[in-house]
Amino acid sequence: MELLIQTALGFPFAFFLALLALVAVYWLLVAVRVIRVSCFDHDSLRDDHLASTLISLGFAGVPASFALSTLIVMATPIAFALSLVLHWLPLGLLRLPLGFLAIWAAFALAASPSVGACHALARRFHHSRRASPRWLLGxxxxxxxxxxxxxxxxxxxxxxxxxxxxxxxxxxxxxxxxxxxxxxxxxxxxxxxxxxAADYMDAHERLRKLHLLPRHDI
The missing domain is CATH 2.40.50.140 (Nucleic acid-binding proteins)
Known part of the structure; x- marks a missing residue:
């Protein structure tokens, strides 16, 4: 139990605890209608770098806030497992750079299932009573x-x-x-x-054509 507590409160997993707290506060504010689900979305992808980046990763048809929340939630257990491994190893000065690498790896491994979950729920957002036209961009x-x-x-x-x-x-x-x-x-x-569609080439496709990404989606 002590090992689990130390891992949860140490770097890099503490970073994900902070993100989870932000996600919880955000959706609480959405639930009480203090802010809107689409508060991070804009009317154009050209002016919305966050949405453009998420769409290039495969998150389309859902609010940017929901896509980010899904990615963070799915990356959290992966990050905890990686943090546990790092805690066991005598890394010394390598702990900090490997911690940042673990953060990147957690998000990379969570990207594919997060995209799948968002695609599965996209129709619910399309027909939602509170749907926003911005969610269809991409x-x-x-x-x-x-x-x-x-x-x-x-x-x-x-x-x-x-x-x-x-x-x-x-x-x-x-x-x-x-x-x-x-x-x-x-x-x-x-x-x-x-x-x-033939002329639309997002950042993900550009990287694949430059062989900077593997053929399979991460």
Whole structure:
């Protein structure tokens, strides 16, 4: 028991305890409606570096706060196991750098199951009573019809065809059956800007093409 307490209060696991406390406080404030679930989301991926990074890792269709919370919660038990191993080893001065490496490893190992959990719950967020249009940014849609004279067209989510959105391009017409990625929500008109899926290359794909990431998802 003493070993478990020392591990829990020592570095690097203490870092995850602090993150868990922040996550708990955040969702408590959401539950009492002091803040909104979508308070970290913006109307454009260009202006939202947090959401862009999460989407590049595979977290799309859910609020950024939920994706981060899921990642932290799933990384915590992994971090505890790694911290326990580090506590047993006589590392000396290597304990600090290896502790930071353990933090990175915990998040890396938790990334894949966290993405899977978010994908499984994405439809619930799509149809939630408190759903925000911002949560759909980064999602792939399939165009149902060609653009009209005003450049508008209807499209459905590829992962959830029940969700229909309106696209409005700037002089760029959409073709029926075309796959596009939502990158901006225009709140005043309740329409989305989207780019062709073939042209959309997020950071994750860039790294894979440069062979900086393995072929399988982490």
């Amino acid at each position: 999602e792939t849609v399939v165009v149902r019809e060609a653009s009209d004279a005003e450049g508008r067209c209807q499209a459905t989510l590829e992962s959830d065809p029940e969700v229909v959105v309106t696209l409005h391009g700037k002089g760029e017409a959409c073709a029926a059956g075309e796959r596009r990625v939502l990158v901006k929500h225009v709140a005043g008109d309740n329409v989305y800007r989207a780019v062709p």
